[in-house]
Amino acid sequence: MSAPSCGRRADVGAVVVSVIGAEPKLADRDRSALPAGDRLLTDSLGEGLVRFDAVGQIEAGVAERWIVIDDGRSYIFRLRNAEWADGTPVRARDVVPLLRRQIARAAANRIAPYLTAVDSVVEMTPEVIEIELARPRPDLLKLFAQPEMALLRPGKDNGAGPFRRRGDGRDGILLTPARDPDRDPDEERPTPEQNVLLRGERAALAILRFVERHSDLVTGGTIDDWPTLQAANPAPANVRIDPAAGLFGLAIVRREGFLADAGNRGAVAQAIDRSDLTSVASDWPARETILPEQLDSAAPPMVPVWATLPPEQRPAAARSRVAAWRAARGSGPVLRLALPQGPGGTLLWAHLARDLYAVGIVPLRVASDDATADLRLVDLVAPYDNARWYLAEACVACAPEARAAIEAARLADTLPQRAEAAATADRLLTQDVAFVPLSRPFRWSLVALRLRQWQPNPRAWHPLNRLRADPN
Structure with missing residues (x-):
């Protein structure tokens, strides 16, 4: 598929937005993780x-x-x-x-x-x-x-805005600006360009619609959809990457067998070639620490012991650890990796499986929600810049001491006490090797040039009332 001009559509009519996933809705808002479309619609209406x-x-x-x-x-x-x-x-x-x-x-x-x-x-x-x-x-x-x-x-x-729902149809959900009670009704006459047509659809269809100039924005893109976007070859000026803050790595979910020992968990972390893994996407830096920076902790991010070796020496160290395990038990370790099922998950699997095989670990790919998984991909954007959020989300199956330190950070009576508790939790969680950091969350959008207010940001969040320049 060839890329059309990045000039996109003329700045007339409603902004057409495709969010990757199911049709947006407000129902079932008690789920622990709302889909991107549900979050956009909820934020727009309430x-x-x-x-x-x-x-x-x-x-x-x-x-x-x-x-x-x-x-x-x-x-x-x-x-x-x-x-x-x-x-x-x-x-x-x-x-x-x-x-x-x-x-x-x-x-x-x-x-x-x-x-x-x-x-x-x-x-x-x-x-x-x-x-x-x-x-x-x-x-x-x-x-x-x-x-x-x-x-x-x-x-x-509906809630109080900034939009009102004006109709649902096969083309999507039509949103129009909510009335401002402080403005004279005769002066406030929203134009069609202030409306938004929101739809949810699978990545391939959303990308196709954009490159054919039938929409203005594709949002909600993750690493799982990235190969589909690359295959479509849209104009580079329309591809936008968020510097998303958050966690992207492998959480240890079963501390059994080979993963019962922190040194062995460190061997898994050492086996992965992060620079090669993150080269599959543009502007995606590798990471070796749980905290991306100091944030509100009393200390800089704790560097894990396994990361003190130069990258070129790590596979040999991991291979030696696995060899000792095989010699003691007669067979090498087998680990189940829970990854997304889309093309991006397959791309990640190819890199991870190659690296683990190279050190003697036999990996098996399972679904993201498979209860038998030993390691599970965590891909979360941080809602705010808080060390406890990173540590709590990384602690899927961590040692009691690390969990207690995270709880101490939550209960701290003063900010200095919270900072000290966060630093302690970071140290214990890192020493426990309960989480294998790989990078930051990868979030992409396709953005038409008419959307002059769209800006990349660490929250990877783009409210629908902040896409075009304010006509007022």
């Missing part, structure tokens, strides 16, 4: 107190301003003049029970475990809400900006 802008920074949502006091233990939000979809004004008495419900559901979504410091949500006035915390959390706003914290009333289709 923004939270705050939200992310085009570059992944905090901007006003239902709250127009806020202050943080008491060393990060109290957040006070003033609501803007907003309306629910039925035209009734948004008031604190509506928002408070919605927030309490979301925070109280311990396993409701992927960010709920990081909201346990919230002690109370109270209405101070009809326009003011206070959130009090049992422990300081100066980084709480990025959690409240997540689509999982969007405000949607039970039994209602």
Whole structure:
């Protein structure tokens, strides 16, 4: 397939967005990991107190301003003049029970475990809400900006915007800008270019639609779809890569047999040629530490013992470890790797299997949800820049001491105590070799040139109301 001109479509009509995956919906929002389409639709129809802008920074949502006091233990939000979809004004008495419900559901979504410091949500006035915390959390706003914290009333289709759903059809879900109560209706006349047509579809169809100039944005791309994109050969100017912050690596999920010993787990980490693995995609750096940087830890990221050898010496060290295991037991180790089933998963499998075979390990590929897996690929974008998030998500089956240190970071009464606990957890988790870091999450989009507000960002998040230049 040849690539058309990167000039794309003229800047007229609704912005057509294809998100990779199933048709977006608001239903079943209690799942721990909402699909990309569901998150986009939820964020568009029901923004939270705050939200992310085009570059992944905090901007006003239902709250127009806020202050943080008491060393990060109290957040006070003033609501803007907003309306629910039925035209009734948004008031604190509506928002408070919605927030309490979301925070109280311990396993409701992927960010709920990081909201346990919230002690109370109270209405101070009809326009003011206070959130009090049992422990300081100066980084709480990025959690409240997540689509999982969007405000949607039970039994209602919509929240407070920034869009309204105007129709569903075979072509997708039509979204139009929500009315701004502060603007004169005679002056505010949205143009068709402010509308968004959102659809969910498999990667191949979404990419084809884009290269044929029938859509403006393909979003939600991961390493699993990357080979499909390469085969389509779109214009390079339209291919955009996010510098996504998060985890991409192999979690140890069964500490049995060969993986019962930390030294053997280190041998698995040593066997993988990261520079070769990450060369399958552009702008995808290799990583050897769990934390990408110091973040809010008291120490720089802990470098694992297995990484102290130069890369060219690591396969021999891993091979020696495997050989000792084979000599003691009469056969080499067999490890089951849980990977995605798409073409990108196959590409990863080819690299990982080659490297493991080279040191004497026999790998078997199994599905991502296979309960018999020994190692499972973790591919997660971080919701906020917090060391505990990285450590907790990497600790799938880690030692009790590491898990206790992560819990100590959660319960720390002061920021210095939390930083020390995070550093301890990083050290213990790294020494335990409970997670094999490979890189950062790989997230790509196809972006038409008319979408001048689209910006790559560490959250890999691109709200639908921040795609085109503001006509006002």
